[in-house]
Amino acid sequence: xxxxxxxxxxxxxxxxxxxxxxxxxxxxxxxxxxxxxxxxxxxxxxxxxxxxxxxxxxxxxxxxxxxxxxxxxxxxxxxxxxxxxxxxxxxxxxxxxxxxxxxxxxxxxxxxxxxxxxxxxxxxxxxxxxxxxxxxxxxxxxxxxxxxxxxxxxxxxxxxxxxxxxxxxxxxxxxxxxxxxxxxxxxxxxxxxxxxxxxxxxxxxxxxxxxxxxxxxxxxxxxxxxxxxxxxxxxxxxxxxxxxxxxxxxxxxxxxxxxxxxxxxxx
Numbered sequence: 001x002x003x004x005x006x007x008x009x010x011x012x013x014x015x016x017x018x019x020x021x022x023x024x025x026x027x028x029x030x031x032x033x034x035x036x037x038x039x040x041x042x043x044x045x046x047x048x049x050x051x052x053x054x055x056x057x058x059x060x061x062x063x064x065x066x067x068x069x070x071x072x073x074x075x076x077x078x079x080x081x082x083x084x085x086x087x088x089x090x091x092x093x094x095x096x097x098x099x100x101x102x103x104x105x106x107x108x109x110x111x112x113x114x115x116x117x118x119x120x121x122x123x124x125x126x127x128x129x130x131x132x133x134x135x136x137x138x139x140x141x142x143x144x145x146x147x148x149x150x151x152x153x154x155x156x157x158x159x160x161x162x163x164x165x166x167x168x169x170x171x172x173x174x175x176x177x178x179x180x181x182x183x184x185x186x187x188x189x190x191x192x193x194x195x196x197x198x199x200x201x202x203x204x205x206x207x208x209x210x211x212x213x214x215x216x217x218x219x220x221x222x223x224x225x226x227x228x229x230x231x232x233x234x235x236x237x238x239x240x241x242x243x244x245x246x247x248x249x250x251x252x253x254x255x256x257x258x259x260x261x262x263x264x265x266x267x
Contacts, residue, residue: 010053014107017046021100025093037083040096044080047073047103054110063111064256065102067130072102074134075141082171086163095141109260128186129252135179136220140245142172143238150234173227176241180220183248187217212251219244 020043024036031039051070054061076099146168153165163171190210223240226232232240 010050010110011107013046013050013053014103017043017050018100018103018107020046021096021103025096025100028093040076040080043096043099044073044076047076047099050103050106054106061111061113062126063109063260064253065106065109066111067133067253067256069102069106070130071133071137072099074131075137078134078138078175079141086167111256112260125186125189128182128189132179132182132186133248133252135175135182136245136248139172139175139179139241142168142175143241146172147235147238169233172241173224173237176220177224180217180224183213183217183220187213207255209251209255212247212254216244216247216251219247 020039024031024039028036047069051066051073054066076095079095146165149165149168219240223232223237223244226240227237
């Protein structure tokens with residue numbers, strides 16, 4: 001099993017980042033909105049520093065937990081930007097709790113060292129991949145908010161969404177569209193330049209990661225085509241989004257989890 005091998009500095013920063021995320025989530029009812037946002041901003045900066053040390057260290061580490069950590073960081077960043085564009089958007093403390101959990105998980109399971117002779121294109125390929133995870137993760141969060149708001153509206157209760165339902169829906173599928181573009185680019189790079197990115201021994205092959213990635217791409221393509229051609233909305237579209245996101249999660253995070261934790265070796 002690949003356990004913590006991160007430096008003491010990274011582990012200390014990860015602890016402070018997790019604490020900065022957790023504090024406003026635990027004390028949400030006792031902190032002003034400005035103070036809480038300051039804590040979340042501090043956590044976000046510390047989180048970014050931890051990720052930078054992991055990716056830029058010698059040797060750089062990567063695995064299922066760092067991928068989840070980057071996803072949580074991108075989701076937090078997207079939501080922070082949205083909160084300034086849409087000031088009526090309430091702070092979601094569940095996201096802070098998830099950020100804290102992701103930081104701790106990545107500190108415990110920092111992944112395996114990347115090969116020293118890896119292609120210079122590999123970090124770019126990984127960046128596209130994890131950014132894609134972040135965009136779809138943000139879309140899933142928005143879809144969950146949208147579903148809850150719709151249910152509360154049907155029950156004649158306050159939706160607490162902070163945004164009109166149509167605005168939430170538009171934001172959700174904008175993230176899906178952006179994630180689909182990045183996922184397409186990631187797959188094209190892996191297909192056409194796999195021998196350059198991974199080396200001849202690890203070029204494109206039909207393994208579990210590839211199969212789940214292609215299945216997720218097909219699912220998202222069907223979702224976008226269904227919305228464009230047939231006006232898919234509501235629960236049907238959200239279910240397809242959830243299905244594609246689960247398939248994508250299984251593609252890299254699931255495969256690496258099995259390799260690192262279940263089989264106890266580097267992928």
